[in-house]
Structure formats: C-alpha cells, structure tokens
Amino acid sequence: MKNLNRRRMLAQSSGVLAGMGLPLVESMGGQKPTGAKDRLKVVIVGGHPDDPQSGCGGTMALYANQSHKVVALFLTRGEMGIPGKSARETSSIRTAEAEKSCEILGARPRFANQVDARTEVSKSRYEEFWEIVQDEKPDVLFTHWPIDTHRDHRVASLLAYDAWLRSGRSFALYYYEVELGSQTQTFQPNHYVDITPMEARKRTACFAHASSVQGWYPLHEQMHRFRGMELGCKSAEAFVRQIQPDSKGEPLS
Numbered sequence: 001m002k003n004l005n006r007r008r009m010l011a012q013s014s015g016v017l018a019g020m021g022l023p024l025v026e027s028m029g030g031q032k033p034t035g036a037k038d039r040l041k042v043v044i045v046g047g048h049p050d051d052p053q054s055g056c057g058g059t060m061a062l063y064a065n066q067s068h069k070v071v072a073l074f075l076t077r078g079e080m081g082i083p084g085k086s087a088r089e090t091s092s093i094r095t096a097e098a099e100k101s102c103e104i105l106g107a108r109p110r111f112a113n114q115v116d117a118r119t120e121v122s123k124s125r126y127e128e129f130w131e132i133v134q135d136e137k138p139d140v141l142f143t144h145w146p147i148d149t150h151r152d153h154r155v156a157s158l159l160a161y162d163a164w165l166r167s168g169r170s171f172a173l174y175y176y177e178v179e180l181g182s183q184t185q186t187f188q189p190n191h192y193v194d195i196t197p198m199e200a201r202k203r204t205a206c207f208a209h210a211s212s213v214q215g216w217y218p219l220h221e222q223m224h225r226f227r228g229m230e231l232g233c234k235s236a237e238a239f240v241r242q243i244q245p246d247s248k249g250e251p252l253s
Contacts, residue, residue: 039067039068039069040063040068040140041068041069041136041137041139041140042068042070042138042140042141043071043073043133043136043140043142044056044071044072044107044142044143045073045141045142045143045144045156045157046073046074046143046144047075047076047144047152047153047155048074048075048076048081048152049077049081049094049098049101050094050097050101050206050212050213051074051156051178052073052107052142053072053101053102053105053205053206053209054179054206054216054217054220055176055177055178055237056142056176056237056239057198057205058201058224058237059142059237059239060072060105060106060107061105061195061201061205062197062198064105064107065106070105070107070108071107071108071109071110071136072102072108072109073110073112073136074110075112075119075152075156076111076114077090077091077094077095077111078091078098079091079116079117081212082212087115087116090211093211094209094211094212095111097208097210100208101205102205104205105201105202110132110136112128112132113128114152116152117151117152119155119156120155121155121159125159126162130162130163130166133163139171140174141160141164141172142175142239143157143160143173143175143176144156144184145157145176145185145187145240146158146161146175147185147186147187148178148183148184148185149182149185153183153184157175160173161173164242173241173242174191174239174241174242175239175240175241175242176237176238176239177189177238178220179216179219189227189230189238190239191239191240191241192227193237193238193239194228194235194236195235195236196233196236199224199234199235206220223238
C-alpha cells in the first residue's frame, strides 16, 4: 500500500476535488463529468445578513469566479442585530450591508421575510420557503448545520432540509459552520474547499457588515486556519454533505 499523507487522505475520503475543490463541480484530470452543467445555480441559506458570507464566502466567490449563479438567501434582515437602534433602522442598515457584501462576492441577495429572533417553523413557513426554492431551482444548496445554539440558524436549516426532501433530493445539500463552538456544535466535516485564493475577498465582503463584523470575524479567521491545517493548505472552509440514499436505501456520498 502506498503511503498517504493527511492531505491526500482527506482528498480521497471527503470529496475534495481537483483544482479549487468546489463541491459538486467535480473534475477528473480537468474534465467535467458526463452530463455536468456549464453553469450551476448555487443557493446559500443563512439566518441573518452575514451568515452565508461568514460560513462560506470563500466558496461563494470561487463559484462566482467560475461563472456559476450564486444566490445568498437570508431568512431575516437582522432586525435585532444593532443595540440601540429600532428594528426598522437596523433592517435598513443590515440590508444595505448584505447587498454590498454580496456584490463583492459576485452573489445576488434575496430575503425570505422572516424576522430576526422571531423566526418560525410552521406549515405556512415551510410552504413559503418551498416556493422560494422552487423559484430559484438550485443545483447546490448550502445551509446552517442544524445543531446550533442560535434558533434562527436551526430554523434556516430545517426549512432547507424540508425543501430538499420535498424536491425529491433533486439538488446537492451541504451544511456549513459559523462561530464553531459558540454557535455551530459537534460539526465533523466531510468536504473541504481551499479558499486561500479568495480569503482576502471574503474578508472584504465580511467587513462590509460593519455593524456586526468585529464580534465574529476573528473566530472565523481561526476556523479558516484550522480547516486549512486539516486540508493541508493555508485557509479552508468545511462542509458536511447530506447523504442521499439510493433506491435500495444504501447511502451515496
């Protein structure tokens, strides 16, 4: 048996792919798999205006650079996120920040019109979210890991998972991490993306969220380095891909 270093082992076991290692944009010797689409629709779901950017902003930028369509779907406008300001004022500020951040990453923002700290999982909310997913028709969807200390993150995850099931598992579903340890819990990734070429761009996009970034970005920088060490690069983002069973009930990666 050939000796394998940690980077090669991770690449073989976790679905890290050639080149930039983007999930689902699979390549073998630089060739696209049979039937692969030239342009993918990638939707990143977050509870608040800064969640998609902090959890997978580097991956978003990499997709955009390959001319794939990237949509940041925010469950709320972060209405409760700025102490001392009203919900209306905060919503306006954080919406503008999200739009600027998405522009930097090459993504299109969309809002699901729930309210920060009052998000809901209900029949009507499932239907509302499903209609958005049907409208966007994603090939790949990223969302929060469901075991999270923030209720809004858990709601976003549940709505996305329900839409994946309801679609007949028609798109690839990935979970991302935010503020690992303080928010995301028990996260054990099985996919990694080297974001080293896009780290500066991600940082710029995250700092567009001037009203909140000081509180969380330093932890994400540590996460980039930690996941990069696991992958064998400078900076990485990590994901869990939702396993999809085949017709016999056997899991497919």
